[in-house]
Each structure stands twice: as structure tokens, then as C-alpha cells.
Amino acid sequence: VWDPGGVSQDMEKERETLQAWKERVEHELDVVVAFWLEHSHDQEHGGFFTCLGRDGQVYDDLKYVWLQGRQVWMYCRLYRKLERFRRPELLNAAKAGGEFLLRYARVAPPAKKCAFVLTRDGRPVKVQRTIFSECFYTMAMNELWRVTGDAQYQSEAVEMMDQIVHWVREDPSGLGRPQLPGAPAAESMAAPMMLLSLVEQLGEADDELAGSYAELGDWCARRILRHVQRGGQAVLENVSEDGEGLSGCLGRHQNPGHALEAGWFLLRHAVRRGDPKLRAHVIDKFLLLPFRSGWDPDHGGLFYFQDADGLCPTQLEWAMKLWWPHSEAMIAFLMGYSESGDSALLNIFYQVAEYTFRQVSAASWSQRCGGDRRHGTPPPSPPRRTCSLSRSESSWKSRPWCPLFSQESGPCPTGAYIWCWWDRL
Amino acid sequence: VWDPGGVSQDMEKERETLQAWKERVEHELDVVVAFWLEHSHDQEHGGFFTCLGRDGQVYDDLKYVWLQGRQVWMYCRLYRKLERFRRPELLNAAKAGGEFLLRYARVAPPAKKCAFVLTRDGRPVKVQRTIFSECFYTMAMNELWRVTGDAQYQSEAVEMMDQIVHWVREDPSGLGRPQLPGAPAAESMAAPMMLLSLVEQLGEADDELAGSYAELGDWCARRILRHVQRGGQAVLENVSEDGEGLSGCLGRHQNPGHALEAGWFLLRHAVRRGDPKLRAHVIDKFLLLPFRSGWDPDHGGLFYFQDADGLCPTQLEWAMKLWWPHSEAMIAFLMGYSESGDSALLNIFYQVAEYTFRQVSAASWSQRCGGDRRHGTPPPSPPRRTCSLSRSESSWKSRPWCPLFSQESGPCPTGAYIWCWWDRL
Numbered sequence: 001v002w003d004p005g006g007v008s009q010d011m012e013k014e015r016e017t018l019q020a021w022k023e024r025v026e027h028e029l030d031v032v033v034a035f036w037l038e039h040s041h042d043q044e045h046g047g048f049f050t051c052l053g054r055d056g057q058v059y060d061d062l063k064y065v066w067l068q069g070r071q072v073w074m075y076c077r078l079y080r081k082l083e084r085f086r087r088p089e090l091l092n093a094a095k096a097g098g099e100f101l102l103r104y105a106r107v108a109p110p111a112k113k114c115a116f117v118l119t120r121d122g123r124p125v126k127v128q129r130t131i132f133s134e135c136f137y138t139m140a141m142n143e144l145w146r147v148t149g150d151a152q153y154q155s156e157a158v159e160m161m162d163q164i165v166h167w168v169r170e171d172p173s174g175l176g177r178p179q180l181p182g183a184p185a186a187e188s189m190a191a192p193m194m195l196l197s198l199v200e201q202l203g204e205a206d207d208e209l210a211g212s213y214a215e216l217g218d219w220c221a222r223r224i225l226r227h228v229q230r231g232g233q234a235v236l237e238n239v240s241e242d243g244e245g246l247s248g249c250l251g252r253h254q255n256p257g258h259a260l261e262a263g264w265f266l267l268r269h270a271v272r273r274g275d276p277k278l279r280a281h282v283i284d285k286f287l288l289l290p291f292r293s294g295w296d297p298d299h300g301g302l303f304y305f306q307d308a309d310g311l312c313p314t315q316l317e318w319a320m321k322l323w324w325p326h327s328e329a330m331i332a333f334l335m336g337y338s339e340s341g342d343s344a345l346l347n348i349f350y351q352v353a354e355y356t357f358r359q360v361s362a363a364s365w366s367q368r369c370g371g372d373r374r375h376g377t378p379p380p381s382p383p384r385r386t387c388s389l390s391r392s393e394s395s396w397k398s399r400p401w402c403p404l405f406s407q408e409s410g411p412c413p414t415g416a417y418i419w420c421w422w423d424r425l
Numbered sequence: 426v427w428d429p430g431g432v433s434q435d436m437e438k439e440r441e442t443l444q445a446w447k448e449r450v451e452h453e454l455d456v457v458v459a460f461w462l463e464h465s466h467d468q469e470h471g472g473f474f475t476c477l478g479r480d481g482q483v484y485d486d487l488k489y490v491w492l493q494g495r496q497v498w499m500y501c502r503l504y505r506k507l508e509r510f511r512r513p514e515l516l517n518a519a520k521a522g523g524e525f526l527l528r529y530a531r532v533a534p535p536a537k538k539c540a541f542v543l544t545r546d547g548r549p550v551k552v553q554r555t556i557f558s559e560c561f562y563t564m565a566m567n568e569l570w571r572v573t574g575d576a577q578y579q580s581e582a583v584e585m586m587d588q589i590v591h592w593v594r595e596d597p598s599g600l601g602r603p604q605l606p607g608a609p610a611a612e613s614m615a616a617p618m619m620l621l622s623l624v625e626q627l628g629e630a631d632d633e634l635a636g637s638y639a640e641l642g643d644w645c646a647r648r649i650l651r652h653v654q655r656g657g658q659a660v661l662e663n664v665s666e667d668g669e670g671l672s673g674c675l676g677r678h679q680n681p682g683h684a685l686e687a688g689w690f691l692l693r694h695a696v697r698r699g700d701p702k703l704r705a706h707v708i709d710k711f712l713l714l715p716f717r718s719g720w721d722p723d724h725g726g727l728f729y730f731q732d733a734d735g736l737c738p739t740q741l742e743w744a745m746k747l748w749w750p751h752s753e754a755m756i757a758f759l760m761g762y763s764e765s766g767d768s769a770l771l772n773i774f775y776q777v778a779e780y781t782f783r784q785v786s787a788a789s790w791s792q793r794c795g796g797d798r799r800h801g802t803p804p805p806s807p808p809r810r811t812c813s814l815s816r817s818e819s820s821w822k823s824r825p826w827c828p829l830f831s832q833e834s835g836p837c838p839t840g841a842y843i844w845c846w847w848d849r850l
Contacts, residue, residue: 051674059736060673107605115605123607180532180540182548248485249476311484317741 047100061120069136072097076143192223235259254306256294257325326356472525486545494561497522501568617648660684679731681719682750751781
């Protein structure tokens with residue numbers, strides 16, 4: 001049937017649907033930012049409260065360094081990119097957060113190792129023997145430089161980046177992890193994935209840096225791609241240092257949200273490199289594959305964890321549906337559609353977005369209390385009184401990129417999360 | 426109404442009910458022991474496989490030191506205490522497990538620090554900066570001595586006990602935990618609780634040791650009792666080193682199964698000390714109080730975690746019903762009834778036992794996959810293929826006493842768990 005009018009009508013309808021989603025996301029973003037502006041700023045000690053109940057109550061005054069860094073990054077990004085957020089209070093709060101990080105994040109300056117969590121007044125509570133606090137520190141500093149032009153921030157960012165690269169590629173001993181004879185020589189996908197996101201962050205506004213990190217970006221991409229295993233049928237979280245599969249639960253561990261997140265980092269990399277073959281491979285293996293195996297066919301939503309042999313994951317929370325993997329999926333499929341024009345990817349975006357917004361708005365209580373189990377049933381009511389919301393450490397610890405902020409705080413951050421990619425459509 | 430015949434009939438009925446439960450528990454024990462005898466022995470490298478599916482499949486060959494120690498302890502205990510288990514294969518397996526521990530548990534002998542988990546052939550994979558691997562090592566060695574009479578085992582047990590006491594009461598630096606200025610000077614209930622159980626274990630068969638540990642037992646009891654806070658209305662997992670409440674999630678954290686477990690350790694202590702006032706206090710604060718606040722009024726079962734202010738706990742798995750807190754509860758209430766004759770405690774035992782056996786037999790699949798959420802609904806079916814069973818590290822790590830063995834392996838260990846206390850009725 002020759003029906004150019006029909007095709008045009010379809011396109012018009014699609015544009016309208018997308019526009020409606022864009023407005024919905026913008027609204028979410030506004031609600032989220034207003035919430036964090038109102039409740040999270042610590043006027044007395046600086047930095048941000050990161051453990052807030054749905055009513056804004058500070059249920060714990062610990063300050064997680066990941067979240068301090070993310071909030072600084074997000075405020076700067078909003079200030080820089082969206083007219084309606086170009087407000088002094090965002091910029092000043094970002095700078096105050098940056099000062100808090102500069103003063104307190106490092107455990108024993110001038111050494112660069114950062115704490116994982118600080119007391120309200122900045123004393124280290126816990127140190128993780130990983131690179132992730134430092135990665136969020138770097139992202140925050142780089143954005144502060146871009147928004148203020150103050151070179152001190154950028155030199156902080158670049159020096160920390162050099163340190164992270166050294167730990168990952170040269171010598172991890174500075175992280176403090178003991179070398180045990182039985183510990184498997186495993187590589188988790190998280191390290192090259194986070195490094196790749198830093199390569200993009202630091203290279204965005206600095207061609208010279210982009211050039212000097214080009215080889216690093218390629219290296220990260222190669223390392224991430226090695227996590228496609230089993231004849232291309234599974235993305236595994238952990239592989240050996242030679243890129244082979246590992247035995248046991250560690251070797252079978254899968255995290256669909258993480259694979260999707262790696263997917264959109266790789267997609268951005270493929271676009272920067274002008275590599276359509278890589279782009280197609282990434283869409284196939286890091287978008288479609290984790291979505292197909294990770295999506296719950298009965299009740300919808302992405303599982304938190306899976307086992308590549310179909311065994312039961314050992315983590316009690318494996319079948320829960322958390323907000324963040326759905327945010328990763330929305331970004332990844334929107335970006336995949338934007339880069340490829342394949343409407344199958346757009347349809348998956350719709351599927352995930354409808355599920356997520358339905359669960360988050362109708363069952364936000366549930367999600368935030370970890371109660372949004374597989375069935376999306378009403379959450380358990382709290383044992384006593386009102387169930388405040390809570391950061392779930394076990395979940396957001398594996399979240400390297402979430403800009404706003406902790407998992408269960410206040411209005412769902414999904415809107416904010418996907419905002420900054422929307423303009424690529 | 427004067428009805429001595431009626432009273433006697435009631436007593437007769439109660440005896441019958443108890444006898445029926447005893448037989449049910451004995452049957453569970455037989456099934457569990459047969460399963461572990463068949464599937465868990467590593468004939469090649471020694472020690473025990475501790476990660477078994479419900480069909481006996483070894484889904485991971487890592488060897489957790491806690492579980493090696495528990496299995497040795499349990500085999501010895503069964504051999505020593507029950508005629509039908511006085512079989513060479515149990516004794517030989519216990520000795521082989523003991524040899525594995527002697528050879529591999531310590532990370533850098535002669536230093537006493539033990540690994541948390543070993544490879545199949547005994548190389549350390551991970552070390553925890555706590556005392557618990559060493560506690561289970563001690564329990565295993567002490568039972569081996571009692572069953573074999575070999576003094577080497579007992580000197581191993583006593584030397585390790587001395588080391589643990591030194592870490593807890595004198596100087597924790599040997600555990601390797603870094604001293605951070607912001608880390609709260611908190612005491613978890615777990616350390617004095619485990620020490621108290623060791624005091625009982627080592628003192629049971631050695632009057633001289635019992636005498637030399639008497640002061641330590643009293644110290645442990647005092648430390649545990651300080652966890653009753655808020656005017657006697659809550660048992661908190663963590664208090665300050667001065668025995669005061671702490672702020673934040675850490676300070677509000679509650680674990681009903683843990684409180685009940687501390688309860689029966691304390692109850693045994695009160696009986697040894699001949700202290701009826703302490704006994705009554707323990708029944709009130711460590712049995713009835715955690716049961717009342719921890720039991721789900723809507724769907725039955727004990728919550729895994731709670732927040733003393735009724736906020737939502739930050740652990741995603743907080744509302745799940747795991748088998749082990751129910752085992753603790755059954756032991757505690759049976760023991761409480763046995764020591765006090767209060768039939769209200771026996772009725773709670775029945776309530777917990779009926780819930781537990783119903784959930785474990787009808788929904789064992791679910792429990793073992795972490796799927797037995799609050800509603801006891803059928804578990805999520807696994808993403809692909811059959812859902813094998815799995816050790817849930819996040820759960821059993823907080824289990825210091827479970828004799829048989831890992832949480833989700835094979836037939837439910839509840840029967841075995843409560844067996845060894847049954848003869849006190």
C-alpha cells in the first residue's frame with residue numbers, strides 16, 4: 001500500500017509520544033531538584049545530607065562521598081545546561097559541596113585515597129579498597145571547573161584521574177587490598193566501565209585531554225567487551241584477568257542494570273570513535289541481550305541479579321526490582337534509538353518507562369522501602385509507625401553514575417537521571 | 426471448679442503434643458544429616474563443600490571457615506550425644522574436617538588470624554577483620570577433643586580462645602581493622618554473644634576452664650545486657666563503648682533473631698549462675714520483647730531487620746523471613762519454658778514451630794531462594810531453568826551458631842538446629 005500520508009501520520013504520532021515523555025521527565029526532574037535543594041544542604045558543616053526520608057527528614061547524617069560527588073556534578077550540569085536551573089543557589093551549593101570534598105574526602109592527604117563515608121563534620125568512617133569514591137570526586141571537580149572556570153578544580157580532577165589510572169593499570173597496591181593466594185585474579189566490569197565514563201567526562205570540554213585519553217578509552221572498551229562470554233550469549237560481571245570465564249558464583253554473576261549501563265557508556269564511545277560496527281555490537285550484546293534475559297516475563301521489570309546458569313543467585317535481594325537498573329535501561333534504549341533509528345529500541349524504552357513510572361509513582365513507597373519485590377505488590381507496612389525512606393547501601397553501592405542521588409530518597413530520581421541524555425534525541 | 430482430673434488430662438495432652446514435635450524434629454535431623462553425609466564431603470582435598478543445591482549439587486566449591494567449623498562441631502556433638510549417630514563415618518569426617526582446619530584455616534601461621542573463606546584446596550580467598558572464623562574454629566577443636574580425647578585439639582581450642590579474648594578485651598589491632606577518626610566507637614552484640622557461647626562450650630567438660638572463664642562469662646553477660654535500651658523497650662544491635670545508644674541507622678538497627686539468640690545464650694548463663702532474677706529479666710527482654718516487636722502481625726514470621734524508630738531499615742532484605750531467626754526463636758522459647766515452666770512460652774514455641782515447619786516444608790523452595798518474602802507467597806521462579814539452592818552470604822554471615830550448616834542448603838537444618846537443646850525439656 002502506497003501511503004506516504006500514513007507514514008507521516010505515524011511519525012507525527014511518534015513525535016507526540018516522545019514529546020509527552022520528555023515533559024513527564026522534565027516534571028520529575030523539577031520535583032527532584034526542588035526536594036534536594038530544600039532538604040539536603042547542610043548549612044552548618046557544608047556538604048550534603050544524603051540519607052533523606054520521603055518527607056525530607058535526615059534519617060542519618062552520614063555523608064557518602066559518592067553522593068557528595070554526584071550532587072556537585074548534577075548541580076553543575078543542570079546549571080550549565082538548562083536555562084531554568086541557571087540559578088545562583090545551585091552554583092553556590094555545588095561550590096560548597098566541592099569545598100567539602102576538597103577538605104575532607106581524602107583520608108590522609110596529600111595521598112589521594114578517599115573515604116567511602118564521612119561523619120557530618122567530615123571525619124572518615126569507612127574506606128573502600130576500590131576506585132569509586134575517587135571517580136565521583138573527579139567528576140565533581142571536572143564539572144566545577146567547567147562551570148566556574150577555576151583551574152584549581154581541573155587540576156584536582158586530572159591529578160585524581162592520573163591516580164585512578166595508575167591504580168587500575170599499573171599498581172593497585174595503593175588501594176590497600178591484601179594479596180591472598182586464593183583470591184581469584186578477577187576483573188569486575190565496574191572498573192573499566194567507570195574509567196570509560198571518566199574518559200568521556202574529562203574529554204568533553206578539552207580536546208587535548210580527549211586526545212591523551214583516547215588510548216585509555218579504547219583499552220576500557222576492550223576490557224568491557226571481554227565480559228561478553230559463552231559464545232556471545234551472556235554478559236558476566238566478572239572475568240579472569242585474561243578475559244576468560246571464572247568458576248563458581250563469582251563467575252556466573254550477572255547484573256542486568258549494570259550491563260545496560262556499560263552499554264550506554266560503550267555506545268557513547270562507539271559514536272565518539274565513529275565506529276558503526278562497534279555500535280551495532282553494543283546494541284546487540286549490552287542492550288538487547290541483558291534486556292531479554294533480565295526482564296521478568298511474568299511481572300515486568302528488571303531483576304537485580306541473575307546467575308548465568310539459571311541457578312538461584314545467592315543475594316537475597318536478587319529478584320527485587322530497583323529503580324536504578326530501569327533508569328539505565330531507559331537511557332540506554334533512548335540512546336540506542338537515537339543513534340540507530342531502530343524503532344524496536346524505542347519500543348523497549350516505552351516498555352521500561354511505562355513500567356518504571358507506574359511502579360515509581362503508584363508504588364513509590366514500596367520501591368523506596370525495598371518492598372517492590374518481583375510482583376510489584378504493595379510493600380510490607382513497616383513494623384511500627386511510618387515507614388520513612390532509606391538509602392539502601394547494598395543497592396546504590398553498585399551505582400557509579402546516578403546523578404541524583406541515593407536510591408530511595410525523596411521523589412524518585414529517575415527523571416533527573418535520564419534528563420541529561422534527552423537532548424540527544 | 427475443682428477438677429484435678431481435667432488438669433491431669435491437660436498435662437497428658439501437652440506431653441503428647443511435645444512428644445509429637447520432638448519426633449518431627451528428630452526426623453528433620455535424620456534427613457539433614459543424611460543429606461550432608463552424602464553430598465558435602467570433599468574426598469579429594471578434605472574438608473566440606475558448603476554450597477550445595479537442594480539436589481546435592483556443589484554450586485560453588487569455596488569453603489567457608491565458619492561452616493567447616495560448624496560441621497565438625499555438629500558431627501562430634503551428634504556422635505557424642507545420640508546413639509544412632511555413633512557411627513565411624515561421622516567421627517572420621519569430623520576428624521578430616523578438623524585436619525583441614527588445622528592445615529589451612531590460619532592465613533599466616535603461627536599467627537592465629539583465620540580466613541573467612543578458602544579455595545577448595547585451602548588457599549585463603551578472603552579474611553574478615555572480626556573474631557568469628559576463629560570462634561567456630563575453637564568450637565570445632567573443643568568438640569574434637571571431647572570426642573577423641575586427643576589433647577592437641579584442646580590446646581588448639583584454648584590457645585585460640587585466649588587470642589580471641591585478647592582481641593576483644595585487650596587489643597583489637599591484630600584483627601587488622603584500620604582506626605579511622607570518624608568510625609563510631611560502637612560495640613555490636615555479636616562479639617560478647619559469641620564469646621559467651623564459647624565460655625559455655627569450653628566450660629562444659631572442664632571444671633577448671635569453667636572456673637577460669639567465670640569472670641569472662643559475667644563480663645559477656647553484662648555487655649550483652651547493655652543492648653537493652655530505651656527504657657527497656659528495645660534491644661539494639663549496636664551501642665557505644667559506654668553502653669549508650671548511638672545515632673543514625675547503626676544505632677537504630679535491630680535484628681530480632683539475633684536478640685533471641687543472645688537470649689538463649691543468656692538464659693543458659695543465668696541457669697549456670699543460679700540467678701533466677703537474671704533468668705526472668707532475660708525472658709522478658711530477650712525473648713518476649715523481640716518476639717513481640719519482631720513477629721509480623723499480618724503474615725506471621727520474624728522480620729530479618731527492624732529500625733527502632735519504626736523507620737524503614739536500609740537493608741533491602743529487611744522484611745524477608747529467613748529460617749535461622751525462627752530456629753533461634755524455637756530454641757529460646759523451648760528453653761525458656763523448660764527453665765520457667767511458663768506455658769505462655771511453650772505456646773510461642775508452638776506458634777513459631779508451626780509457622781516455620783509449614784513454610785519450610787510447603788515453601789522450602791521459596792525460603793532457600795530468598796523468595797520467602799513477607800507473605801510466604803510462592804517464590805519467584807528462576808529466570809531460566811531450575812532454581813538451585815544457594816547459600817546466602819548476607820544472611821548466614823550473621824549466624825554465629827547454626828550447626829548444620831549454610832542457610833539454604835538441602836533439607837532445612839531447623840531440625841538439626843534445635844535438636845541439641847531438646848533433651849533439656
